[in-house]
Structures are given as structure tokens and as C-alpha cells.
Amino acid sequence: MYRHTRELQFTAKPEKPDALFAAKFQEILGGQFGEMTVMMQYLFQGWNCRIPGKYKDMILDIGAEEISHVEMLTVMLARLLEGAPGETTEKAAAANPVLAAVLGGQNPQHAIVSGGGARPTDSQGNPWNAGYIIASGNLLTDFRSNAAAEGQSRLMTSRIANMTDDRGVKEMLAFNLARDTYHQQQWMYGIQMLVEEGFAESEIERSNGDWEDADAAHVFYTNEGSRAGEGLWATGNSVVDGQPFRTEPLRPLTDDQGILPAPDPLQYVTYDGSQGPGKPGNAVGGAVQQAENVVTKVKDAITGDKH
Amino acid sequence: MYRHTRELQFTAKPEKPDALFAAKFQEILGGQFGEMTVMMQYLFQGWNCRIPGKYKDMILDIGAEEISHVEMLTVMLARLLEGAPGETTEKAAAANPVLAAVLGGQNPQHAIVSGGGARPTDSQGNPWNAGYIIASGNLLTDFRSNAAAEGQSRLMTSRIANMTDDRGVKEMLAFNLARDTYHQQQWMYGIQMLVEEGFAESEIERSNGDWEDADAAHVFYTNEGSRAGEGLWATGNSVVDGQPFRTEPLRPLTDDQGILPAPDPLQYVTYDGSQGPGKPGNAVGGAVQQAENVVTKVKDAITGDKH
């Protein structure tokens, strides 16, 4: 369960409003790698976590902090938008014509939709969506996704920080940057513990590794003129089995030319007949066949037949 | 520039069609972590790469391979859809009533829209979109995102592989799993080289690290009852400066209650006047002020005034 406290986690006071900067600032609130993303990602991962104790608690602790970060950022945004140019009547333009030119750079929805408040969107106005987040239940892959998200998030925060001299904004961003520095490490230490405690074989996701194509796991495929063969990814050894990597030219490993079977004639797919006549699409494929077995099975159960 | 060869990179021949499995298989083609995602992510990263030579070549080499993977998967899908139940007339249902029950599990767009071909969507029919990919220009953060994507992609491929016994499908997935095993390592070796060659200070994204809030980069914030303090992320040391991490209860670090300034009265935001009277939103904020300086500046330039 979640509780709210009136105080913010950290001060969110700009020295002065700046509507143009606010439009850009939306990126680290509601963008692909904004705080809404890590907040929702950690909440879903935490609630979905199957290891009660330090792992689940850790994910949910940081989840609660991220809700608090989203709150801080929305407050900062509303303050940056104070007195933002909302209206340009002829009279206003007469008194201050430069205003007209500046208006273009603003996010019009800050005035029209949110009345000077933060929007749950990125810097181009795209609404945040859950296609940005992942909670797979596998902590190795999720922690690596989290470390990646914190890295991208920190980079964008850093770029935005370079776009202002406002000491109030920078004081808050100094906190956010530090948290992203810490959180990157948090997830990487998390991966280290998963391996140490036996929850993952290694840092490499390798389920069904026993039957993967072992040889293909050691090849870097290059194109003509490529110098990629000079990298460790081509000259090093597999961390899975210690065998060396090698370089091969990218080429077909098959003579399969992707010729497709005859189509269902009732779907009017253009076809030259080269793969034989098409059959109406109620032909019985794998899953359908399995389902049909029910008829046979029931019959057999009753009559006592056995194949 | 890109060239096409008729042969596929790897054989994509199922033993038999299976329309229900095909519906699920879409996830690793057009889903959040499907092959379309890594293909487009690597292409944009490669074209945007500012280090001619092994890094740019490596990204573009794997980009070309991923286009080839998308091709393999679409061929596999079209073959899995052969004879998929497209039509259920009364006559067909009379001959094979079980068919009706199975039809529900299919992806109806496989019959209606693509005529038995692959769709650029996930297993729930969501069209692929570019909000899944990132190309930041910073190779450290991008390589980590790539390693994360390969891990998630491999996990989903592995889960799907467990949903079939078709040897043809599994032969191709054995290849895909192996490539994902390799590619995870490729990106992690890439990060190692970036650090070794001085393109990144460490594995931690830490631009503007000189002015981040150094203390806040060492704290894990916990909630009541949490056991997260037992993890390395709380008991270990920072890889940035070697200083120990510590645990603190999550609490406000400020008395800022997020009280917002007076709103623009012309935006009809509900307000009690407690922060003073609101001003129409053509008040002059930071960026506007800067723009206005042009008037003064030109005047000064001409009259020779200096403030």
C-alpha cells in the first residue's frame, strides 16, 4: 500500500519561470526514458516479483522513490510555467511584439490543456504509454533493462541540464543526476547478487541454452569492407564456455529462398500456382488437429479402444 | 547501401502449419522486443554513429543481420499459416465442428488483412512503433540498451520455443537463441572496449558528474519493514569513487510542499488567491526576457550605450 506525505522528496524551485525550457523539460518527465517510465517499470516489476525479501523490497523501495520523483518534476514544471505567455491579443502584441516570436517555441498544451501544469507527455507532446516499460518476471533481464533505462535517463537529464543556467533547476537536477548514478550501480550490483546467489547462471540470459545452436553462438558476421573484426566481440572468448569468437562473412547458411506455400484461394492472394493448388483455409493444421483429437479420445474412452 | 540475396540467412521451415502458434510467434517479430525492434534500433544507431571504423561497422554489420532475421521470421510465419482456418461456413462447420472452437485463438488479421502472411505487430495485434527504440548517439548507454534488448528478446524467444514441439521451428529458434546469446556478449564486450579505449570513463553514464550531488549518489532509501538493506547495492561501494553505500529511510529532504504560484486568470484555473493575485499569462519569463534583449541590444549597438 502507498501513503502520501505533503513534503516533496527534494526541493523543486526554479529561480525564475521559463516556458521554453519547460517544453523541453517534459522529456524527462513523460518521455521514453522519463521518470514516469522508471516509476511504472519498477512498480510493475516489484508487484510481479517472486522473491519476497531483499529483491522485492529493493524494487518496491525504488518504485516509491520514483513516484516521488515524478511528483517533484511536475511541481518544477508548474513553477517554470508561471506567467507563461498564454494569450496574445493584439493589445499584448502591441506592448511587447517580441512575445509573438517566442510563442512558437512553447508547448501550446501547457496553456490550452493543463492550465500551466505539467503534462504526462514528452517534449514533442506524445502521451506517455506503457509500451515503454517491461516487467518480464526474470530479474536478470529486467535489472539489465533497468540499468539501461537509468543510463539513458541520466544522459537526457544531463543534456537538459546543459540547457539552463537556472540555479534552482540545477540544484534539483544535481540530485536527480546523483540518483541516476547510484541507481545504475544498484541494478548492476543486483545482477551480481543474482549470479552469486544462484538465481542466474551468469550475466547472460541463456534459458534453453542446452539445445541452442552452440556454434552460432560464437560468430560475428561481417559485411564487405567492415573493420568490425578488430573488436573484442570478434577476437575475445565466450563468457559462457570460454571458446573463442570468430569472424565470418555474412552469407546465407541455407538454400531456402523463402518460397511460400500455396495460399487459401478464398483470400484472393495473388499466386501463380507454382506450389500446387491452394486449399480453402479450413485445412487442418497442427493445433486444429490436436483439438480434434478430443472426438477420437472420448470415443475411445467409452468404447475402450486403444491405438 | 543495402543489397538483397534470394537465400535466407537460415532455414525457416516448420514441419507443419500451426495457426495458433503463429499468433503467439508474432511477439518475437513485431513486439516490444521482437526482431523489428533490434533491426530498427541498430540501423538508426549505426547510421548515427560518430566513430568510423570498428564501432560503426560492428553496429551496421549486426543491423544487416537483423534485417535478415526479420525476413526469416516472416517466412516462418507465412508457412505456419498455411491452410489456417480462414472461413467457417455452415458447411465447413458441419464437417468439422471442432474448428469453430479453435478459430477464436487465431489472429483474425492473419486471415483478413495479410492473407496468410506475417503482420508487423505483436502477439496482441499492436502495430510495431518507433517508441520501442533508442539511438542516443552515446555508445555506452546505447550498447547497454542493446544488451538489455537482446536479453529480453532471448527470454521471449525461449518462452515461445517451449510452446511448440515442431522440429523445424525449433531448429530455426536454436539459431536465434544462439545469436541472442552471442549478441548479448557482443554489446557487453563493446562496453568494455569503450572504457578501455577511453570513450567512456567507466561503465556508469556520468556526464556532468563533477557537479552532481555527490552524497546522494551513495544512498539507498528504504521503506518501513524493507529488507532491501541486505543487498550489495546498500552494503557495497560505489564503483565511481570507492566510497561505501549506505541505507536511509525514504523521507522528505526538504520542507517544500509543492505549493504552486498564482495561475493565469485567463486560463480559469481554480485558485484561492493564497499566493497573491494571478497575472495574465503574457508575463515575461526567462526565455522571453532573453528574447526581449534584442530590442535593447540593437538600440545600444547603435547609440553606443553600455550598461
Added chain:
Amino acid sequence: MYRHTRELQFTAKPEKPDALFAAKFQEILGGQFGEMTVMMQYLFQGWNCRIPGKYKDMILDIGAEEISHVEMLTVMLARLLEGAPGETTEKAAAANPVLAAVLGGQNPQHAIVSGGGARPTDSQGNPWNAGYIIASGNLLTDFRSNAAAEGQSRLMTSRIANMTDDRGVKEMLAFNLARDTYHQQQWMYGIQMLVEEGFAESEIERSNGDWEDADAAHVFYTNEGSRAGEGLWATGNSVVDGQPFRTEPLRPLTDDQGILPAPDPLQYVTYDGSQGPGKPGNAVGGAVQQAENVVTKVKDAITGDKH
């Protein structure tokens, strides 16, 4: 700031798993009117609220509760998904062929993507997006949107409740239904207080009401054969000014046929010349003209000219 407590707000224990029901249950978690929607809507409204005290606190109190509801629902979902049919190998199908038929109704992403956990999507797999929420800063319109959302949310919860006999699920939904009953009233009492305390003139949003087309605010426009004129909306009186409503046939109130001006010839818009010759699109419109005044203004300021 937000804090987490390990206990849920309310028990979320189904009697038994039910993967088909789980697929539908997603609607009230991540759908248009699911709990994610009211959670994010109230959080943004609360942080954006300009009346410190009972209004802001009320919105944020319910916001915290809604995060807790999202948590409850995700736990319920993961429990409903226990043992959900994830794999159908030939062996499994041999032992239990009916399984194959049922698999179609499941949400494949519950198995492939989230590993048996809740997904941030609706019952058709659409990712939640912020286009579902509104925080306008105007409490009258927002409270009415909130009451509407609680009504729709309750209706969908009720429909879903009728789709199961599971007593564990129903016990939790009895709590959710009650909260939605209460919350609908909460927002309607909120509107009543806004009016009583003078934050809104009436329950009707009517900014700029002084210059709206007063007559047009009293007419119901009907089509041929329509019996809509029998309703109170046509026979009653305006709550704004007490004047009676009336019915008129829907008809043009103008002879303006929407003929458009000549297009920019450099945009290759098909045009017959009937509105005169088109001009290249760097013609100077309203806002451009205003911006251009800066040149004149500066010049005037310096030379002392006055128009």
C-alpha cells in the same frame, strides 16, 4: 512524497486460478477506465492543484489510494495466472487435448512477456496511454471528469464481476465497487463545495460567458422525425439564466458554403483559380505581421518617430 507498506490495502486472493478471466480482468487495470487511469489522473490533478488545503489534500489522498488499488489488481492478476497454460507441446496435448482449444482465449503476453504477471494493458492488449487522462487545472471540469471516470470504471468492474463466481475475486471487487460508489459521490460533493465556496459560478463551465452567443445557449436542434423535443433538455429552463429552452430544426444559420481561399501554388494544391491567383506561402499573416513590428518599433524608439 510517497511511502510503501508491504501489506496491500485489501486482500487480493482468488479461490483458484483462471487464465481466461485474467485476460478480461486486465480491462479494469490498464483499460481506458481502469485503475491506472484514475491513479494517474488524480496524481496529476493533485500535484497541479492551486488550492492548498482540503481540495489538494483530498485529490492527493485518493491518488495514494488508487496507487494501492493498482497494486491490489496486479497481485490478483498474478494469482489468477498461476499455472496458466503456457506451453502446449505434443506431449501436453496428448495428455489433455482440450487444453489446445482453451489456449486461444488467453492473453499470450501473459505467458510470453510478463511471465505470469499483470500487464499494463487493457483486455485487448492495448498499452495504457496518457491520452486517457485529464488534469486541466480547473477543478469544476476535472471533478466532473473524475465522477464520469468513476461511473464508467464501476460499470466495467460490475460487468466483469458478473463473469466469475470466484468468491475471492468477488470479495475484492465488493470493496472496489463500494469505493467507486463512494468516489462518485466524493467528486459530486466536491463540485457542490466549489460552487458553495465561490470557486465556480455554477455547475456549468461558463468562462467568457459574458460574450457567448446567449441565444444559441437555449436551443435544441432536431432532425426530421426526431422525438427529442420531448425531453427536459428541450422543454426545461436554462440553469444559467432561467430562460426556457426551445427546439429548432437543425439548419444552416449562414450562407457561408465553406469556399476556401486560393492556395499556395508551391504546395501543389489542386485549384481552379475561382478565388483569384494563389500567392506563395510566405505571405504575411497575422502573427507574422505582429512579429515584424519589432523592426519598426526599434527604429521608432531610436528615431523618436510615432505613428
Added chain:
Amino acid sequence: MYRHTRELQFTAKPEKPDALFAAKFQEILGGQFGEMTVMMQYLFQGWNCRIPGKYKDMILDIGAEEISHVEMLTVMLARLLEGAPGETTEKAAAANPVLAAVLGGQNPQHAIVSGGGARPTDSQGNPWNAGYIIASGNLLTDFRSNAAAEGQSRLMTSRIANMTDDRGVKEMLAFNLARDTYHQQQWMYGIQMLVEEGFAESEIERSNGDWEDADAAHVFYTNEGSRAGEGLWATGNSVVDGQPFRTEPLRPLTDDQGILPAPDPLQYVTYDGSQGPGKPGNAVGGAVQQAENVVTKVKDAITGDKH
């Protein structure tokens, strides 16, 4: 069926073009609460309405009017875009350098995509989508959603009206504002009639109210320091049963900590074994069990067995 008449419902003639204003104006055409939203919402509600006569006719009458409003707005937009700066060649910039600065504020798709015509998007360029609308079949909840949409729509129209001094634009908006004033009342009178005529028990959606958690329908949950308990929503009485509301601190009503069951081992979810061993996900849950009964039932029907 629908018929078209050449004349618009109301004049849509701006005094002069204004491309910057046009970019903002898109919000009330194709935004979350633009005219496209109410048009499509009323059309779907009307076609789906199960009460022939005044209710269905009323919804369809206003639906036809809203198509006409969308038409008016597109005409207004095309006229506002006359001569909009589409091209900036060096020559044009030489003659009029201020133009360059203004261009940024325009919607580039007005020039590139629609050739000076209206776009089916909001003021940030997001395409209109059907996730904005609702037609639930329940007139109480839908009418309340409609009243909310009209309120938000009117507020945004009013904010946009304050951004121009163009008398032609304002004349049309005076009509639109009036219609929104009227339409808000129309839906609220509609709710009143539904209750009066017995189509709804009260203004509160309360299906399945007989088994909801009656006590929980009377509580406002507060957080520390909150003053929300001062509101009518906490001090008033339920409109459903007349019983008083009360305030309680938000706290867990259960000791359920959301511990999840053992996961499917074939989905590679990270798990510590604390809830017992996981079983492959073809375990038989509720719906599957029900389906399996078919085998038993058929057998019984034939053999005459009865449990």
C-alpha cells in the same frame, strides 16, 4: 442515414489569416476534447442506444450537429492558414528575415502534409484516436461522460478564445461556447430524466449494489497532515442510503503482503522456491477445468452415469 448541405451551420470567417493561432486551434478540432471526440462519441452512443424515441433521437440529433461543427472548424482552419509561411528560401528570408523566427511556431504538417488544410490532430500533432471516446450502452454513465467532455471542451475553447482578437474567429467561438453551455445542461437534464423515468436508480452508477461492501462505501481515507476531512465528501451523508460518511487514516485492511505463487519453471521467472516448487504452465485452472467437463459430460450422457 446522413445527408449533406452545402451551407455551414455557422459562419467560419476569420478577419485575417494567422498560422500560429491555427496551430493552437487544432486542439479543439482533433484534441482529446476536440469536436472530433464529441462527434464520434455521440455517433457511437446514438447508434448503440437501446431506447428508441427521445433518448436515441436526442443523441443522434446532437451527433449530426457535431459533424457540422467539425466541418466549421476545418473551414476556419483552412482560412486561418491562407498564405501561411510555407517556404523559406534564401530570397524570401532576405526580403523578410523576421519570417524565419516565426516559422518555428507553425505546425509544419499544415504546409507539408495537408497543403494548408486542417489536420485530424491536436495542437501537438498527435493523430486523433478512438481511445478518447466511450459508448458503454449505459446512458447514465455515458451522459455523465458527455457532460464532462462538454465542460472540458468548453474550457479549452475559452482558453483558445483568449488567445486571439480576431473578431471573425470570436464570432464563431461565441457560438461554440454557447453550444457547450447548452450541451452541458442537455446531458445533465438527460441524467435527471433517466432517474425520473426509472432508467437509473439514482445519479450514482450502482449495479450489483446489493453485494458491494456497504461499509467501505462511506469512508474517506486520509494521509498524515491531510485536511481533506473538512470537505462535504467526509462530513456529508451518502446519497445512496443517507448514512454519514467518515474519515479514516489510509491503512492496510489486510495482512496480505501480495506474495505470489510459484511460477511456471518453463517461463524462467526468477524465484526462490519459498512458495513450493513451480509447475509447468499447463496446469489446469478454472476455465480449463470447465472446458474439460465436456469429455465427462458426453461420456455420462451416453453411459447414463450421473454424479
Added chain:
Amino acid sequence: MYRHTRELQFTAKPEKPDALFAAKFQEILGGQFGEMTVMMQYLFQGWNCRIPGKYKDMILDIGAEEISHVEMLTVMLARLLEGAPGETTEKAAAANPVLAAVLGGQNPQHAIVSGGGARPTDSQGNPWNAGYIIASGNLLTDFRSNAAAEGQSRLMTSRIANMTDDRGVKEMLAFNLARDTYHQQQWMYGIQMLVEEGFAESEIERSNGDWEDADAAHVFYTNEGSRAGEGLWATGNSVVDGQPFRTEPLRPLTDDQGILPAPDPLQYVTYDGSQGPGKPGNAVGGAVQQAENVVTKVKDAITGDKH
């Protein structure tokens, strides 16, 4: 302006309900090429049309018809959904266990969200969005898009028609198929008239054709082993200038390897310095330079200087 008539354009009565078919039927209502798409496409094109008279009238006439088609399809859908399995309680499942298996194939939102009414989505539940439509203002390209949309729409209607034996459904679809046959021709005759009346040079969009790379307009580029050179597109003549097409192997026409310039150091893009030192991103590019001229220009205007 638009008016509504109670009667549908064409009868929409299925012989009997069919919830599974209804789920698929959504594709031709709210899918990429469903009736909502052509309706909105023609409305926007018509309102935006700059040729008063037969062209504008034709587009708006068909636009009105398409609204009427959307109405017909929603009525058909609501009737197909009559008695659709909405609830599966234990009791219902006991009486009719097969029901459970079938439920999977239904669209759950038909029960949960729309209460047995049509949804503004496709057959996979994706909400309709305006990214499906185009109104460019250029009638040649728009008419060709319209002809294409009618063709795709007809194909999908035809595929769906093959999925049912319901005579009521087929009677309506026979009307829809015929309209799509007619409408394809309507748009193609429209193109013919545009050319005949001089509104388009030929059927080929060729604005700025005077300076396009004339030679590159005659080449088909092939890959190794391709037999595409056998087609008319390679062996025929250009309809623009009558010159023959030719075939060339796809190869780079430049030695430009896409090496990018030095990045802005404040954006932390990974870079090896090979293109010289990067400069902070306030370097002055094209548009910025143009804007800066205002300072010089004003100064010159006043001092009388002339370059």
C-alpha cells in the same frame, strides 16, 4: 452541414447473432481500411477541397454516404452481438460447458466496454486513429489514395464475407462490395477528369519535375539473381517523356560513406575526434544566421548603410 434520417441507407439484419464473427467484423468498421477510415478521409478531403463544384460536391457526397455506412455497420454489429456470451458463472458452465471454450474467441470489450455494441476499433482491438487517413489538398494523389483504400477495403470485406453463411449479413455485404466496386471506378474516373481538365499534367505526380534528376527517373535497380528486369517496369517506356526504362545493378552512385560531422560535446555523443573538435551546439547554422540578420538589417535601415 449534416442532417440525420432515422432510416439506415441499407438493411443491416443478420439472420442470427454470432459473437465470434462480430469480433472479426470489426476490421471493416474500425480497421486500417475500415469504413471509419474512408468516412474521415473523404470528409477531410472534401472540406479541404479548393474546387467548388463537381469535385468538392463529389467528395462530400461520398463522405455523407460513408457516414451512413459506418452507421449500418455499427447496427449490424450490435445485432450480431445479441445474447453474446457475456458471463460464465459456474452455473452457466455447468449447463453448457462448451461455452467456456468458445468464450476465448470473442472480443472481451464487446461485453465489458460497449455492452454489446460496436467498438471504434479493428478486429484486434486497436482503436481507430487518424494516422490511417490523408487529405493532402492535391486531388491527384488523394484520389489515387482513395482508389487504393477502396480496393483494400473491398478485399477485406470480401474475405470477411467468405467467413459467414448468414444470408442477412451477406445481403448487406453484397451492397457494400458493389459500392466498393463502384467507388474504385469513381476515383479512377476522377483522376481521368483531373488530367482532361488540366488539373494534373498526367496521372503521375510530378511537381518540380523540371529539376528532378531526369536520368534517375528511368532506371530499375536490381539485386543479384533478380528476374525483375523481365517486367514492363524495366522494359517499357516512361509515360512522362516516352524514353525507355533500363535496368542497372543496385550500387552506390557516390563514394560518400555517410561519415558524420563532429558532435556537440555537451551532448556526450561518443566520438573519436576524427572529424576535428566538436563545438557546443549554439553554433550558428542556416536558419539561425537568417534570423540574426534582423539585427544587422535594423541597424542598416537606421544608419543608411548598404552592403
Added chain:
Amino acid sequence: MYRHTRELQFTAKPEKPDALFAAKFQEILGGQFGEMTVMMQYLFQGWNCRIPGKYKDMILDIGAEEISHVEMLTVMLARLLEGAPGETTEKAAAANPVLAAVLGGQNPQHAIVSGGGARPTDSQGNPWNAGYIIASGNLLTDFRSNAAAEGQSRLMTSRIANMTDDRGVKEMLAFNLARDTYHQQQWMYGIQMLVEEGFAESEIERSNGDWEDADAAHVFYTNEGSRAGEGLWATGNSVVDGQPFRTEPLRPLTDDQGILPAPDPLQYVTYDGSQGPGKPGNAVGGAVQQAENVVTKVKDAITGDKH
């Protein structure tokens, strides 16, 4: 399979950077009709093509070229963004105040997200999505969609070309315009060959034409005052059967008023009882009935009964 070559297909070198133009240029990379669209459309169509040889090869040849075009455009964009104003600190603004005004017109994600690289979005920042593309398997309808896409794509390229005087940009666009001129013809010749070789009856998609409503395929429906009857689409003859078209007023062809059946009472749809009492939604419709037959069928198979 696909291979990469370091050289671009065509030079992509602007004379000078121009960040404002770059923002607009995104439209022809990642917009509805940008190069990403034709690339993905042709790839899916080609992989899905059922005619090995010249048709499949042709589609895949142009698909490979389009990947190369996307590459060229991303390089052009990154070069246009060189030195783009990324940061505006007080110091920068002091030295160059005009900068502030220009910043608004930029795409902020070019600085914040991609670090001066191309974005997979349109000119308004909407991420590219697969809802833009179609691969139906029917070459007639797909080729017509392709011709339409090339036409729209060329038009937008042409409009954008008019927005710059940069000779480097124009040289590349001269190539692109020419390719679009050629590709329009390529698809139209493709349609001609399909007809000539018997893969399509005529240029009109007319599957199931034998039972379409033949009369309705010859009528243009007009509204009052419309002059659309003057066009060839009303005065010409059907290309299908040579019969003349005719004009009729748009009017209902039925007395069906769209009255809907009684709703499921458990879905709480508002209803007046006029169509009789509603039944709970587990009534057995078409598909359910068919599925139920399995019980009867099995029973019959065993007992030897025959209806």
C-alpha cells in the same frame, strides 16, 4: 538475406546545417508517407509474395533500395543538425539573443534524445508505426496502395524541397523526386502486367463479384444542390460491365431504423423493454451453436444415430 555496403546509394551532403529545416525534413523520413513507410511496406509485401520470379524480385529489389534511402535521409539529417543550438545558457544568450527566439522551432528531441541524429518520427514528433503500411497478399490492391504512397511521398518531398535553397539538399532531393516519378510508374506498369498475365481480372478489385449487388455498382448518390452528377463517375460507363452509371439522390433504401435487440440485463445497458425482455448473455448464438454440435456429433458417432 541483406548485405550492407559502406557507401551510400547517393550523396547526402547539405551545403550548411539548418536545424529548423531538419525538423521539417523528418516528415519524409518517419512520417505517414516517409521513406520508412515504403521501406517496411515493400519488405513485408516482398517476403509475403506468392509469385516467385519477376514480381517477388521486383518488390524485394525496390525494398532494398528503400532501406538505402532511409539510410541516406538519416545521414542528411545528422549533417543538417551539425552545431544545432542545443544549449542556451545565460552566457550564450547574452552573446546572441536572437538564438533564443529561433530555438522554439527546433525539434527538441534532436538535441535531448538523439544527440544530433535523425529520429524515427515525423515532423511533429510522432513515432513511426506499422499502422501506416499494408501487405495484403493481393498484388493488385497492394500495387495500387504502393502507387498511391509514392505519389503522396513525392508530393511531400516536393513541398519540402521548396522550403530550402541548399544546393546539397536539393541535389539529393532531385534524385529522390526522380525515383518517386519512376516508382509511381513501376507500380502502375505492375498492375498492367498483372491484368495482362491473368493475375487480375481487371484493374478493379472484384472478388466475389458474382454475387455483389450488381445494380448498386452503377449509382452515384448525390445530396441536394450537388453538382457532382456532372462528372465522368456519374456520366460514364462501368469498366466492369460497360453499363452506364447513373445519379440518384442519397436516400434510405430500407425502412430499417436500426432498432437494436434487447440487451443482456447483466451488462446494465439502459433499455425500455420495447424489444421484449433481455436475456443473460450466455444465450447461444451462431458460433456457439456450432461448437456445441461436438457433443451431439460424438454421441451420434458412437451410437450410430443419424439425423
